Amino acid sequence: MMRAIHIVPVVVVILVTALSSVFIVDERKKALVLQFGEVTQVKEEAGLGFKLPFIQEVVYYEDRILGLQTAPIEVTLLSDRRLVVDAFARWRITDLVAFRQSVGTGGEDRAQVLLGNILTQAIPEVLGRTTQDKVLSQDRFALMNQILEIARREAAALGVDVIDVRLTRTDLPEQNLAATFARMRAEREREAADEKARGGEAAQRVRAAADRTVVELTSDARRQADVIRGEADAERNRLLADAFGKDPEFFAFIRSLTAYETALRSGQTSMVMTPDSEFFDYLRGDRAEPPAAPAAPTAP
Incomplete structure (x- = not known):
């Protein structure tokens, strides 16, 4: 026990x-x-x-692939334009012994700081030799490959392989954004003014064509109306002449009644004349002799 x-x-x-x-x-x-x-x-x-x-x-x-997001970096391009750039990198530990000797007890966190410093130096080195158009165009893939080559060469001493580098942001600095937006706004306002001017010119042409069409149609309508009115007057005079020729006495009677109607209409000017005036011959029941027939109207 x-x-x-x-x-x-x-x-x-x-x-x-x-x-x-x-x-x-x-x-x-x-x-x-x-x-x-x-x-x-x-x-x-x-x-x-x-x-x-x-x-x-x-x-x-x-042993997995790790990611690194750099801080924004202000870069001066070859054209003296300034851009704020940041990048995203993917990396992996390839040599444990070299990695341990490089980062010490800091591990992956210390490696992130060292890789960030490498990218912070590589990005201005590459972008400082190019223009804004290339940075914002398809040529940026070639620029990213150049940054990748520099980062991979520098990171090899850390026992790290940089797999990929991508530019994620390429913006103007804050102090330049206001001026850029103002210039863009002025350009858009100028384009809008040009469009309005062209629209006003087109509207004026349409309005002038419409006014000309109205004048032409009105003139043609007046001409046709004058022609129809003249033809009607000629027909009326012809009928009057035919009627006068057939019965002058009846024609004189009708003309007198029309004159009575026109002269005695209410609201007209008053007339002063003697009762035995010839104007009232057809109003008297009996008369010594019929008034002389008026002369036949002449056609216009």
């Missing part, structure tokens, strides 16, 4: 020592075995690994 009591602690110590000598590497990770800060083992494959217990330690690093 006493022997069993002494064996149990020994077994526990052996189990703890055995467990502390084993480590597991996830498939998304890489591992370094360090002894007093020096690299003694590199474990890049997933699975079990072994180390000296209590003396060696295991440090894990990402």
Whole structure:
């Protein structure tokens, strides 16, 4: 019984020592075995690994592709125009030993800072030799490849491979935006004024053509009306002449009644004349002789 009591602690110590000598590497990770800060083992494959217990330690690093978003950088282009540019990069650890020596105990966070500094220097170096048109056109892919080559060359010393670099923002600085917007607004207002002027000119032409058409139609209608009126007057005079020739007495009677109607209409000017005036011959019941027939009207 006493022997069993002494064996149990020994077994526990052996189990703890055995467990502390084993480590597991996830498939998304890489591992370094360090002894007093020096690299003694590199474990890049997933699975079990072994180390000296209590003396060696295991440090894990990402085996996946990581992303880096740079801070906005103000760049002066070849045409003396200034742009605010930022970029996005993708990178991966390729040499664990070199990576450990470069970043120390900072790990991936320290690598992000160092890569950001590399890109901050590479972007002005490349964009400073080009113009705004190339930065904003399809040629920017060639510019991004140049930035990628510089970043990849500089990052190789860190044990890192820069896979891709993309320019995500190319804007004017805040102090230039107001002037640019004002210039764009002035150009749009000038284009709007030109469109209004062309529209007013076209409207004036349409209005002038309509007025000319109205004058032409009105003149033609008046001409036709004058012709019809003249033909009607000629027909009336012909009928009057025929009637006068057939019965002068009846024609004189009708003309007198028309004169009575016109002269005695209410609201007309008053007339003063003697009762035996010839104007009232047809109003008297009996007369000595018929009035002389008026002369036949002449055709116009």
